[in-house]
Amino acid sequence: MTFIEELVKKALSDEYLKNLIYKIESIYGSALINPFISDNLANTLSVKEYSDLLRFSDILCRSQNAIARNLSFKIISLLFDRYREDKEFQIHAASVLTKLGNFPSLKIATRDQKVNIDEVVLDEIIKKTIQAAPDSEYVFTDSQYEVFERMKECNHFSFSGPTSFGKSFIFESFIKHIIQERNASDNIVILVPTRALINQVSQKLKKEIKNTRYKILSHPVVPPLYRKKDNRFIFVFTPERLIAYLTADNPVISFLFVDEAHKLLSEDDTRAPIFYHALTLAKRKSIKLFFASPNIPNTEIFLQLFGNSTKESLAITESAVAQNRFFVDCIDKRAVMFSEYGEEISIPYVYHNDDIKDLNYAIKVIGRSVQNIIYCNTIEDTINYALNYSSELPNKNNDDLEALIKLIETSMHVDYYLLDCLRKGVAFHFGGLPQRIREKIEILFREKIIDHIFCTSTLLEGVNLPAKNIFILSNSIGLRKFSDIDFWNLAGRAGRLTIDLSGNIICMRVSEKRNCWGNPAKDLQIVKEKKVKKASSQLMTNNGNFYKNIENSLDEKSFTRMQISENERMVLNSYGSILAYHNIIKTDSILKSNFIEKNVDGQKVLNKLVISNHVPEEILAQSVTIKIKYQNKILAQNQLISLPKQVTYSACLQLLNALYDFYNWGKEESGGKKPLAKNRNVLSYYAVLMNSWINSKPLSVIILAAIKDFDENGRSILLKNHIPEIFNKNNRVHVNKLINNVIYDIENIMRFKVKNYVTNYSLLIETKYNAVLKYNWSDYLEYGTTDSAVIDLQNLGFPRHLATLLKKNYLDCFEIEGDSIIDFFETELKNSFDRNEYPEEFLELQEILEW
Incomplete structure (x- = not known):
């Protein structure tokens, strides 16, 4: 152990440091939660305490230990609000953040002031040179650089990091590296868990990928316009779209990047089996798999699921944004901050004996002058809390808000509740909103035009929407309580890299509804511990008699448990169909081998399925959510009902x-x-x-x-x-x-x-x-039209409403041969498009076509 690591070890166990951390946390927490407390000696650091904290931070940042490095950064973030103008603070912050390689935070902490200290300047020059991200103005943090360098050495890789770690940035950088190193010869897929993320990821890639040979596509169809030009492609797919692509005659994929990979491990998410199936198809085609997930310590689990080497993995615990944790209990009337060392710091607070008043007060006081996300779990609570809060605010006159309000009135309905909220600079956000509206809300929030967003678990799907504060009013998703991965993936949205040094996680109990922090002693463990347990997959653990229940599903027998949820039933049925498919095509998989190992009659059950099946394997591959017995019954019918010619x-x-x-x-x-x-x-x-x-x-x-x-x-x-x-x-x-x-x-x-x-x-x-x-x-059904031109336009990347408009008014800007668009006269469209008649549509075209 080096001299520095010895010093760090002593510092981490030093009672004086613990007391200093407790004191600065108390000062920070009181100022945030109850700003009406006047400063006194108890709420102020002495000159010596301030100097010692800076010194401790300087020692800790020199370590290779992630705990020490995180604590070093936490000290700087806690001091920032009170000492940001102090020159000594700026010098120490510059030194610490340069050694941590946290350049996004460096600009914030030093207020863009140049620190002319040789060691700091030299460190900065070296790191900015070595850790420069490909084809970008940004520089990797130390941890990001470590992941990036490891990925360059591997054919498969899995890594995890905090929500604010920049996993997407690493994927984008690695894709740029692939394009440069391999002369733009590969087709690439980014796999996202839901359709809600497709456009966000696609638009970001269009801005980042400058190589003109590459086209960014999101449908599993390569338009003739691009096929004839010998383009290469980056596809942004959901698992369903990847399955459709891989089971058709399409260009070969070389690399596949899986974002939000933890979705694979869910035991009651009906999409998890489809996720697994899509990736097993990719594995069979020798596509290189790269996984990213939030916070999971044993990130090699994703490689195990597909038979890859588990050495090619890395779990990062170092965070680029610090977070402060609070619990405000308006029922039992107590407010606490959870210290870095585990203690609870009590903070005086004002209560109102009413859930609406308590929440509104918290947002106004704790969330003053910054943007806030309020997690409410259910759609009903999300809408109601948003309406009640916005009703107390004055109108916020803003042209962008007015444009969105007009769009909702014309494209949805004049009585939609979102209109009431937007007029006050407030929004609600959940998966059921139209994608077009949801994305405009996200843009206005990032531009600080919308101040507060009330939301459901959409943010857990990977939507990139951080804020300074996140208020968490429920400890569940639907009826299911948070797992540790769920909580920290949501809470990780507190604090915006490049904008904040830290974010605040405020868990609030404002009502006695089910799963609203009703049992604080138990429910808050997930908040206090700050640790995510090792992840597991029932494909490997056989949890809940998983393989016996798959056998029962295939044999049409009762499951081993009476109380099985509808989602669990559908998951087991889907895995049963996937298993049958694996056996029919004679492929090996962890699902198949474990099924045979765990069930005495497993192979007999599978053999019986092969004998009784007459459905072609390419159809089975696309239909794993449908029981094979129904498909065979349909094929056995003497006469099938034909699909209608007219849509009525x-x-x-x-x-x-x-x-x-x-x-x-x-x-x-x-x-x-x-x-x-x-x-x-x-x-x-x-x-x-x-x-x-x-x-x-x-x-x-x-x-x-x-x-x-x-x-x-x-x-x-x-x-x-x-x-x-x-x-x-x-x-x-x-x-x-x-x-x-x-x-x-x-x-x-x-x-x-x-x-x-x-x-x-x-x-x-x-x-x-x-x-x-x-x-x-x-x-x-997929495209919402029978018009081949509108379908082709959507395949080119235009959403349904724009595709319909282009077909109606601007079809002469496209050359059509048969039923296919074979050329696009973009300049003509740009010059002829009526931006006065269709201002919102023009803005959307600008983004899609990068005008």
């Missing part, structure tokens, strides 16, 4: 009824919180949506059609606590609930669940009759 309400209803019967939706899709079809009655409503969506109707028209359908048919709508009420078109609560339902149903029912069944049924028809279908209802 009656044609949609006919198709939905056929799917309901063929795939036994009454049994397979009627359970859980948000079933596809609780009963057959819902199909007439789906037919309304389906007909409008496929016939290219805008969202506002689809919403009006749904309101009319609910009103004329006397349908019930489920409100808070799932109590049904007869729909009333004059009730604003009812209308808003239906609007949210319609958006959810288009994205999750039409474009996902129904589309999957239609795709499978179409493929089975083509197999049975050995013919290519003329009417591609699967594409109709």
Whole structure:
């Protein structure tokens, strides 16, 4: 052990340092939570204490120990608010942050003042030269550079880091490295967990990747326009789109980058099996796999799942943004800060005996003068808390806000609650918002035009939206309590790299609702410990009789547990289909080998499936969420119902009824919180949506059609606590609930669940009759149109509403041959586009085409 490491070891266990940390945390916490306490000696550091803290920070930053380095940075962040103008502080901060390689924070801490100390200047020159990111003005932090250099040596790699670590930045930098080193010869995929992230990642890549040979695409179709020009591609796919791409005749993929890889490990997320299946297909095609995940200590687990060397992994615990943890309990009336060394620091606070008043006070006082994210878990709470808070604020007159308000009025509905909030500089944000609106909210928040966002767990999906403070009102996602990965992935949004040295995590108990920090002694352990346990996968642990239950699923037997959730049932069924597929194509996988090992009759069960199966393997590969027995029954039918030639309400209803019967939706899709079809009655409503969506109707028209359908048919709508009420078109609560339902149903029912069944049924028809279908209802559902030009425009990267507008008014800017766009006259479009008539659309085109 070196002399410095000896000093660091002593410092970390030094009681004096612990006391100093406790004191500066107390000062910081009191100033944040209760700024009305006047300064006194207890709330002020002595000159010696201040000097000693700086000295400790200087010693700790020289260590290789991540705990010491994080504590060194934490000291600087705690001192910053009070001492930022002090020259001595700036000198020490510059030295510490340069040694940590934290250049984004260096500019903040030194107030952009140049520190002319030889050691600091030399360190900065060396690191900025060696750790410069490829084709970028940015410099890697020490930890980022370590990951980047390791990746360059490996064919597969897995790493983890804190939420603010910059995992996407490392992926982008490595992609630039690949392009430079391999002469732009490779096609690349970035895999994201949900469609919500596709556009965010795609737009960022368009700005970062300057090589003109590369096109950024997000659909599993390579447009003829790009094929003929010998382009290379970076695809941004969900697992479903990757599966579609890999099971068709498409250009070869060389590298695959998996962001938010921890989604693979979930035991009750119905998308986890699809994630696993997509990556096993990629592995079979010898694609190099690179994984990034938040905070997981045993990041090699992702390599184990796919049979790769576990040595090619790295877990980073060093953070570029410090975080302060608080708990404000408005029920039991106590407020505490959790010290770095585990103690609770009590802070005086003002309580109001009302959840709305308590929350509003907290945002105004704790969140004063900065941007805040308020996590509420449920959509109902998110909207209600946002409405109540914004009702106390004056109007915020801003042209960008007004433009967004007008867009929502015209593209959604004039009574949508989001309008009330936006007028005050407040927004709510959840997966059920239209992507176009959600992205504009994110942009206005980043530009500090929107001050506060109330949200659900959308931020856990990887949406890059940090803030100075994050208020966490619930310790659950839906009905499931946070895992440690969930909590720290959400809490990690507190603090913005390049803007803040630190962020504040404020867990608040404002009500006695379920899963709202109701058992602080137990619920707060996840906050206090600041550690994430080793992750596991049921594919390796056999947790909950996983493999026996897969066997039971395949044999149509009862599961080993009576109380099994609908999501768990669907997960087991999907893994059963994937397992059957692996056996049919005679491929090895950890799923298959462990199934045979754990079940005495495992191989017999699989052999029986092979004998009874007549579905081609390429269809099975695309349909792992559908039981194989239904696919075989359909193929065995004497006569199949053909897909309709015309898209009408009656044609949609006919198709939905056929799917309901063929795939036994009454049994397979009627359970859980948000079933596809609780009963057959819902199909007439789906037919309304389906007909409008496929016939290219805008969202506002689809919403009006749904309101009319609910009103004329006397349908019930489920409100808070799932109590049904007869729909009333004059009730604003009812209308808003239906609007949210319609958006959810288009994205999750039409474009996902129904589309999957239609795709499978179409493929089975083509197999049975050995013919290519003329009417591609699967594409109709995915793209929301039957128009081949609008579909082609979406494949080129234009969203549905822009593609529809371009087809209607600007088709002469594209050359069409047959049903395909083969050329694009971009300059003509730029010169002819009516930016006065379509100002928002012009802004979107500017971003997409980088005008």
